[in-house]
Amino acid sequence: MNQLAEEYADKKISSVFIYTHEAHPGEHYPHLTSMAQKYQHAQDLKNVLGVTRPILLDSLDGACHRSYGSMPNMTWIFNRSGVVQYKGNWTDVDSVERALVHLLEINQRRRNREILAPFKVEKLEYRKSDREGFNKGLERSGPKAVEEFKKAF
Amino acid sequence: MVFERNLTVNKDLLSRYNYDSFINENFQPWMNFEKSPVVGEPAPDFPLWDLDKQACSLSEIWSAHLFTVVEFGSFT
Numbered sequence: 001m002n003q004l005a006e007e008y009a010d011k012k013i014s015s016v017f018i019y020t021h022e023a024h025p026g027e028h029y030p031h032l033t034s035m036a037q038k039y040q041h042a043q044d045l046k047n048v049l050g051v052t053r054p055i056l057l058d059s060l061d062g063a064c065h066r067s068y069g070s071m072p073n074m075t076w077i078f079n080r081s082g083v084v085q086y087k088g089n090w091t092d093v094d095s096v097e098r099a100l101v102h103l104l105e106i107n108q109r110r111r112n113r114e115i116l117a118p119f120k121v122e123k124l125e126y127r128k129s130d131r132e133g134f135n136k137g138l139e140r141s142g143p144k145a146v147e148e149f150k151k152a153f
Numbered sequence: 154m155v156f157e158r159n160l161t162v163n164k165d166l167l168s169r170y171n172y173d174s175f176i177n178e179n180f181q182p183w184m185n186f187e188k189s190p191v192v193g194e195p196a197p198d199f200p201l202w203d204l205d206k207q208a209c210s211l212s213e214i215w216s217a218h219l220f221t222v223v224e225f226g227s228f229t
Contacts, residue, residue, distance in 0.1 A: 064199035069189030
């Protein structure tokens with residue numbers, strides 16, 4: 001997602017990361033109890049995991065996250081008026097890029113004075129499952145996170 | 154500072170949202186994607202804070218560019 005953000009930054013598209021809550025709290029990254037702790041975890045997201053997009057913190061009670069459905073790693077695209085253009089209950093860079101290509105094409109057609117009427121489509125997307133990478137993430141949080149995920153699924 | 158005032162919120166909600174264990178009864182109630190804002194409609198605005206602890210809002214972010222990609226997540 002960082003690379004995608006860089007590739008599309010010169011096409012008037014911004015990308016941000018909203019820090020929510022710890023989906024898999026563990027010994028190293030326990031559940032959040034203060035904004036100071038949330039700030040520290042968000043700093044680690046930048047410094048340890050290398051997120052280069054601007055990171056913004058949601059409130060400690062997750063008001064924004066909860067309003068948008070509370071999924072652990074979802075992606076949304078908004079236009080300049082705040083109208084939802086795309087929403088995915090999981091983040092997949094290929095899916096997001098397809099959406100951006102489509103939105104830029106629509107924008108160009110409108111600039112060419114083509115009259116377009118919106119309609120909605122629902123479809124399933126598929127992503128490559130990265131179990132190894134996911135497990136590494138759990139391990140970074142701590143053994144507790146690894147064990148709880150095993151028990152949950 | 155607005156960033157610090159954010160601490161004074163409902164403690165029960167805080168502990169339920171920031172659950173301490175990944176067990177079904179803790180995380181499942183929060184997963185409400187089907188009830189989230191719909192495509193094609195204006196989305197709700199919320200206050201946010203950057204890593205310098207400066208307050209901003211989601212609408213400030215999306216109004217500054219043609220399109221804005223927003224990823225939600227955390228370290229874990």
